Amino acid sequence: MEYFAGIDLGTSSVRAVAVDPEGNAVSAGQCEYDIRKPALNRAEQDMEQLWEATVLAIRKMLAGKPELKEQIRGIGFSGQMHGLVMTDKDIRPLGNAIIWADQRSEEQIRHIYETVPEETFAKVFENRLSTGFLLPSLVWVREKEPARYEKIYKVMLPKDYIRYRICGELGTDASDACSTGMWDMKKRTWAFDILKKLDIPAEYLVESHESYEKAGTVTKECAEQTGLKEGTFVAFGGGDSLMMELGNGMIREGLMASTIGTACHLTCALNAPTYDPLLRTNTWCHGREDLWSIMGAHLSGGVALKWLKNNILGMESFDAMTALASEVPAGSEGLLFLPYLNGERTPHNDPNARAVYLGMTLRHDKRHMIRSTMEGIVYSMKESYAIFRSLGIRGDRIIAAGGGAKSPLFRQIQADMYDCPIYINQGKEQASIGAAMTAAVGSGYYKDYEEACARMVHLSPEVTEPIPENVKKYEEEFQRFKEIYFANKALF
Numbered sequence: 001m002e003y004f005a006g007i008d009l010g011t012s013s014v015r016a017v018a019v020d021p022e023g024n025a026v027s028a029g030q031c032e033y034d035i036r037k038p039a040l041n042r043a044e045q046d047m048e049q050l051w052e053a054t055v056l057a058i059r060k061m062l063a064g065k066p067e068l069k070e071q072i073r074g075i076g077f078s079g080q081m082h083g084l085v086m087t088d089k090d091i092r093p094l095g096n097a098i099i100w101a102d103q104r105s106e107e108q109i110r111h112i113y114e115t116v117p118e119e120t121f122a123k124v125f126e127n128r129l130s131t132g133f134l135l136p137s138l139v140w141v142r143e144k145e146p147a148r149y150e151k152i153y154k155v156m157l158p159k160d161y162i163r164y165r166i167c168g169e170l171g172t173d174a175s176d177a178c179s180t181g182m183w184d185m186k187k188r189t190w191a192f193d194i195l196k197k198l199d200i201p202a203e204y205l206v207e208s209h210e211s212y213e214k215a216g217t218v219t220k221e222c223a224e225q226t227g228l229k230e231g232t233f234v235a236f237g238g239g240d241s242l243m244m245e246l247g248n249g250m251i252r253e254g255l256m257a258s259t260i261g262t263a264c265h266l267t268c269a270l271n272a273p274t275y276d277p278l279l280r281t282n283t284w285c286h287g288r289e290d291l292w293s294i295m296g297a298h299l300s301g302g303v304a305l306k307w308l309k310n311n312i313l314g315m316e317s318f319d320a321m322t323a324l325a326s327e328v329p330a331g332s333e334g335l336l337f338l339p340y341l342n343g344e345r346t347p348h349n350d351p352n353a354r355a356v357y358l359g360m361t362l363r364h365d366k367r368h369m370i371r372s373t374m375e376g377i378v379y380s381m382k383e384s385y386a387i388f389r390s391l392g393i394r395g396d397r398i399i400a401a402g403g404g405a406k407s408p409l410f411r412q413i414q415a416d417m418y419d420c421p422i423y424i425n426q427g428k429e430q431a432s433i434g435a436a437m438t439a440a441v442g443s444g445y446y447k448d449y450e451e452a453c454a455r456m457v458h459l460s461p462e463v464t465e466p467i468p469e470n471v472k473k474y475e476e477e478f479q480r481f482k483e484i485y486f487a488n489k490a491l492f
Contacts, residue, residue, distance in 0.1 A: 002445065003071050005061070006435030007054065008078040008240065009159045011035065011099065011262050014050065016057040017432035018068050021445065023456030025429050027068060029060025036096060041103040041351075043132070044096035047085055050158065051165050058226040069229050074439030075166070075218070076211075077237025078244070078431040079159020081179040082130075084137040087161070089153040091170070097158055098137040101299070103343055103351040105136035112139060116197050118279075124194055126185040128279035131343070131351045135181030138200065155204045159237065166226075167216030167234040170206045174285040175238035177208050185273045185292070188285055211238040211246075211287035212442040212449075235442040237435050238287050241265055241295060246287050246437050247430030248399045249457035251449045256388075256395035258381060258414050258422070260404025263342075264301030266384040267293050268393055280347035280387055287438060288449060294393065296346040296384020300339040300355070301377055302403050307341060308373050313366055322409045325371035330416060330470040331477050332368045334359045337376030338484045346384050348485060352492045358484055374413055375474075377404075379481045382417045382474075399423045399459070401430050408464070416470035417478070426458040433457070 001020060008015045013032040017025050031053035036044045062068050082100035087093055098104075109129045113121065122128065129136055134155065142149045156164075157180070160172045174188045182200070184191040190205055209215070215236045223230040237243065241259070248257050250269045257267050270292045275283040282295045309315045336358045343351035357372065388395075400422050404410040415422040427433055437452045446452040 001071060002073040003068060004436035004439045005072050005075045006078060006429070006432030007058070007075065007162070008243070008431045008435060009050065009054065009080060009162055010240065011080050011101070014053045014057045015429075015432060016054070016061040017429045017436070018061055018065065018072060019429070019433055019436045019456070021440065021455060023427055023433050023458060025427060025432070027061050027064035028429070029057040029064065031056040031060070035099065035101060043099050043101035043103070045099055045158070047093045047097050047158065047161050051162060054162050055226050058228060062227045069227060072229065072232055073445060074233035074235060074443040075228070076235040076435035076438035076442070077159045077163050078240045078435040079157060079162070079176060079237065081157070081176055081239040081241065082133050083158045084134045085156050085158055085161045086141065086148070086152050087154050087156070088151050091154070091164060093161070094148050094151055099158065100132040101342060102137060103131040105131045105140040106351055108136045108139040108143065112136060112198060116194055121194065122279055124184050124191050125181060126273055126275040126283045128349055129181050130345055130349055133179070133181040139198070152204055154206055156206050160206065163215055163234065163237065166218060166222045168219045169216035171215055171236060172206050172208050173211045173236035173238050174208055175211050175242040175287050178285040179239055179282075185275070185283055185285065188289065209236050210289060211236055211242070211438045214442055233439060233443045235438040237438050239284065240431050241267055242284060242286055242293060243434030243438070244401055244431045245269060245293060246434030246449065246453070247427070247432070247457065248401060248425055249453040250399070251291065251453055254394065254396045256398045257401050258398055258418070259402040260301045260377060260410060261402035262301060262303045264298045264377060264381060264402065264404070265295050266381050266388070267295040268388060268395060269293055274391065274393070276387055276391060280349070281384060287434070294388065296381065296387060298339070298346060298377070298380045298384070299342040299344055304339045304341055304355070304373055304377060308369065313369070318407075321370045322374075322407050324367045325374060326409055328367045328371040331473045332372035332375060333363065334361070335364050335368045335372040336477065336481055336484065337372040338481070339373065339376040339380055344380070347387060350492070353485060354492050356484055356488060374410060376481070378413050378417050379478055382478055383482070385418055395420065397421075397423055399425065401425065411464040412467070415464045415466040417474045419466050419471045421466070422464040424460045424462065426460045
């Protein structure tokens with residue numbers, strides 16, 4: 001039997017999963033780590049710590065099925081997007097990575113737009129710059145830490161550094177590089193003309209490929225550290241949201257994924273690089289040359305529930321929280337939660353946005369707080385859904401993904417708010433399966449993604465249907481929800 005490994009480098013943990021050619025996970029290893037917050041508006045991670053965590057996760061995966069070492073045919077990657085890793089000539093990180101959750105570069109975005117007007121920039125990048133993107137973070141380093149900037153040899157994304165440690169070859173892929181702010185979305189290459197105007201040296205950039213292409217093979221040094229077999233095929237892999245789409249079989253128009261993880265996003269596969277002219281959403285390259293994806297990104301997903309559990313309620317588990325929330329009717333009896341604990345991307349792109357509970361009375365208790373927090377997360381995603389529909393993008397199927405897909409209540413809230421049936425994947429490792437799929441296609445085991453998805457993606461027969469009275473209630477409350485941000489923007 002041959003297997004494929006998907007290494008998913010997330011924000012809070014790395015997970016290494018071995019899957020068979022039918023997409024079944026046969027062994028997995030995971031190792032957690034934290035975000036470093038040296039200041040309120042900063043979010044960093046130590047890439048050496050992430051590499052050590054990756055080594056441990058791979059070793060755990062192999063320990064779960066010792067014969068895997070000889071049977072893994074290829075390895076692919078899924079990685080947290082946007083972040084900046086700077087390396088010197090020895091490919092050693094120059095300090096911590098500045099990751100997607102970082103908010104320090106708001107001023108640098110203004111400086112970028114002073115050089116390249118936002119309208120000109122958008123025609124190439126097809127997105128609005130946000131704090132936490134590689135480009136504004138890099139400009140911040142240039143302006144605030146010139147000594148570190150002058151030592152740069154290459155810049156890359158977090159998963160690209162981890163892959164380098166495995167195969168010894170530098171590079172990136174279109175589905176991840178497109179999220180840096182330095183990308184030409186139609187041409188699927190670096191935006192060299194814009195970078196020249198911004199005085200960003202082209203020599204800093206690594207070569208870009210497609211997700212399924214060969215990045216290299218497992219080196220002897222990596223084999224000794226991880227237990228992987230030297231010479232094993234390594235694919236480039238891709239950004240986590242795009243690998244999640246692959247793992248859900250989203251390789252044609254009309255398929256949407258509603259993903260609730262640490263952050264959350266609504267995505268839809270596209271045959272052309274369609275983008276919102278108001279730049280409220282993101283358009284990314286997908287895992288192959290003829291595919292793109294549109295995404296509404298929301299910075300507070302499961303992290304809002306974790307905050308509520310740990311910092312406010314002191315509860316022991318998410319299951320206990322959702323059990324209490326189930327006792328409250330749809331709409332939380334008038335209590336609304338604006339989930340902007342970490343600023344927001346879609347639709348406001350405002351790092352200064354803040355969270356709000358609105359409408360609290362003596363009648364409300366922790367049950368209402370939990371349910372309204374869950375509802376607020378999905379209300380924010382419903383804003384992306386409304387934008388998609390205004391662009392003529394329709395979903396004939398919505399697949400719930402991420403940790404939120406495990407919760408029947410979360411799935412019901414999504415079905416009711418989107419007024420659409422919600423499907424789930426039988427597998428629980430969509431991003432890792434998508435990453436493994438890039439290796440399965442790249443190594444030639446499957447001829448293309450269509451064949452790979454037909455074999456590796458399996459949706460559950462369980463479908464969550466919308467409840468008509470809840471649909472009506474949520475549509476009414478959604479109108480109130482949309483006003484909370486604008487009513488409080490000046491205060492934020």
